[in-house]
Amino acid sequence: MAGMFDNIAGTYDLLNHLLSLNIDKYWRNKAITFLDLKDSGKILDLATGTGDLAIAAMKLDPESITGIDISREMMAIGETKVKKLNMSGKISFIYAPAEKIPFENEYFSAVISAFGIRNFSGLKMSLLESFRVLKPGGVICILEFSKPRFYLIRQLYFIYFRWILPFAGGLVSGNRKAYTYLPESVSSFPEGEEFISHLCEAGFRNCSFKTLSGGIATVYRGVKS
Numbered sequence: 001m002a003g004m005f006d007n008i009a010g011t012y013d014l015l016n017h018l019l020s021l022n023i024d025k026y027w028r029n030k031a032i033t034f035l036d037l038k039d040s041g042k043i044l045d046l047a048t049g050t051g052d053l054a055i056a057a058m059k060l061d062p063e064s065i066t067g068i069d070i071s072r073e074m075m076a077i078g079e080t081k082v083k084k085l086n087m088s089g090k091i092s093f094i095y096a097p098a099e100k101i102p103f104e105n106e107y108f109s110a111v112i113s114a115f116g117i118r119n120f121s122g123l124k125m126s127l128l129e130s131f132r133v134l135k136p137g138g139v140i141c142i143l144e145f146s147k148p149r150f151y152l153i154r155q156l157y158f159i160y161f162r163w164i165l166p167f168a169g170g171l172v173s174g175n176r177k178a179y180t181y182l183p184e185s186v187s188s189f190p191e192g193e194e195f196i197s198h199l200c201e202a203g204f205r206n207c208s209f210k211t212l213s214g215g216i217a218t219v220y221r222g223v224k225s
Contacts, residue, residue: 028056028114036221043111046098046112054078055082055091064090070097106133111141114142124202127140144191144195144218145189153216195218205222
């Protein structure tokens with residue numbers, strides 16, 4: 001998995017923005033708003049990739065943001081972006097899996113993640129680890145792709161995801177397999193109430209979710225009580 005993301009790191013941001021018509025930026029901003037964090041403190045960004053969600057979270061004026069990922073190439077691009085934005089003093093990157101977070105108990109005020117959790121090898125363990133490193137009252141906020149509910153949007157969505165995206169993504173990145181994997185991973189991800197049940201099983205309370213852009217993406221929120 002890390003190798004696949006390392007291979008497409010150089011074109012990842014370009015394709016994200018191009019193939020989503022820049023809507024991915026709107027989704028990240030909505031996720032940060034949905035986070036509704038009272039104490040910004042220290043924030044952990046799981047599967048940070050090139051750091052776009054961490055950068056978006058800077059509007060909360062946190063004490064610090066730590067991004068973890070298993071793709072060193074993606075984080076290297078993130079570090080370059082953060083440096084150009086003069087955010088290096090606030091945002092840092094660490095190589096680590098979400099299933100084994102290298103921080104002590106109750107360290108963070110929030111755990112965030114965008115379009116990464118469906119790639120985790122151990123969903124249950126990553127949520128348990130997120131719960132462990134959160135302070136009491138801390139919030140988890142997950143942004144992930146989902147399947148539209150309305151018939152017409154759903155049909156157009158599947159045509160785009162199964163045919164157009166793999167072709168365009170493969171053409172630009174040179175790795176068609178990575179962009180064929182994307183719709184497959186979205187299809188198998190437990191969305192909506194099913195994902196909420198995973199959050200509750202990990203110990204989170206007051207869990208809720210909000211669909212975005214007709215259900216193409218969904219943002220989830222839970223609290224460590």
